[in-house]
Amino acid sequence: MKEGPDIAYIAALIGDPARANMLTALMSGKALTVSELAEEAGVTIQTASSHLSKLDAGGLLRPRKQGRHKYFSLASDEVAHVLEGLMGLAAGSGHLRRRTGPKDAELRQARVCYNHLAGDMGTQMFDSLIARGHLGFDGEQLVLTDTGAAFATDFEIDIDSLRKARAPLCRECLDWSERRSHLAGSLGRAFLTRFEELSWAKRDQKTRVVSFSRDGIRAFHNLFPTGPLPVGG
Amino acid sequence: MKEGPDIAYIAALIGDPARANMLTALMSGKALTVSELAEEAGVTIQTASSHLSKLDAGGLLRPRKQGRHKYFSLASDEVAHVLEGLMGLAAGSGHLRRRTGPKDAELRQARVCYNHLAGDMGTQMFDSLIARGHLGFDGEQLVLTDTGAAFATDFEIDIDSLRKARAPLCRECLDWSERRSHLAGSLGRAFLTRFEELSWAKRDQKTRVVSFSRDGIRAFHNLFPTGPLPVGG
DNA sequence: TGAATGCTTCGACTAAGGTCGAACCATGAA
């Protein structure tokens, strides 16, 4: 009995535990099959199939058929963005899903948040970029400075083509585990991609954990120092 | 069975139609009593009370007692932001709640979106500010330019004190009815407040409709022209 | 053609939770 978009319909879609698990899994940015998502959600394949068709009907997913597999990914950045926001609210109200096993600690250290780096290392990177003046705020809006553009270019990230794309270059993303910001947007993704290219880190396929090698960690801290600035730095 | 925040819990809270109606009503930014929210949601007071205590437990609301009334408002900007996002997804997937009555048209023209102006006039204002160079993008990040700051100051908006506050100055907000951007953030609110101060517009108490007077519309279009720019403009 | 794999559909069961009437508390006014 009212005006406006049916927010309850979408929220109810996300509000089922099994479906929420699937969506969370898809936050990694990867496309997953029905059976993988069933496993992820802890339900049988039949139920998963039913859930996925509902999510699809709600426009939250993008399905693709390949042979006898059916792959699902999130429909858009907007969907991912809303999910991020919900995670923030859930973490804020102290509703963590569970705190079992070692995976949780790893997740807090470094994980993928829709293709960019989140967790402790994500916020470290963010803080360092801010401290060096590579990122700045214009009235709380996150912007890439000139030195920041040069820095990224040095790291072999093609800023110009990122700027041309429709997607936001840099966005601030609130980290649910740290309750602090990290870098999202196409630049955030580009950084993570470079880390993988350089074999500094690789993503776990199933858990969103990002594991850095020893050399990777060293190089990372070298590139994104967090200590006191050197004079003139 | 997983890591991370319990997104399903929050989404399920929003996912009930009655609760979603209440939250939508609170998007006006006003604090409402239990009975008002019950009316808004179309349920009895008992059920409303039960819903509200759940929403409160989930950290989505901020309750305040005054005498024998109990007022609820949204807990934070973050909550409003997530709700906006959900509206965008719902509108995008074509799930409008209903299209009855004249209210819907009025809502599309001008409405309140958590204290800033949305709808057709909201996007007009946004487009005009962009076209005049008062707002700009830094890699798709919305920023207020120097001329924009001067423009706002001329309109008797105290930019400096807005900048000092924690809240973002200007944010891009995707409009569910227009599928285009309008201006959110503290600057967006300041503009709407000025419109009311100048009696250009006033808000309907119950429906989020913002109705402009004839003079108000004229002044608005004068201030935010959308046609071709005058030479040298 | 047949077998195996991946996914969908159907139907029946079950549990969760939204709903309201009725009674109960709290505040404020007379």
Next chain:
DNA sequence: TTCATGGTTCGACCTTAGTCGAAGCATTCA
């Protein structure tokens, strides 16, 4: 105190929808 009003709590009802077994398509491979 007594009454009226605003909210909350309790209990019973009942719809909704998540769940899985079983059967049915579709695709690939031998």
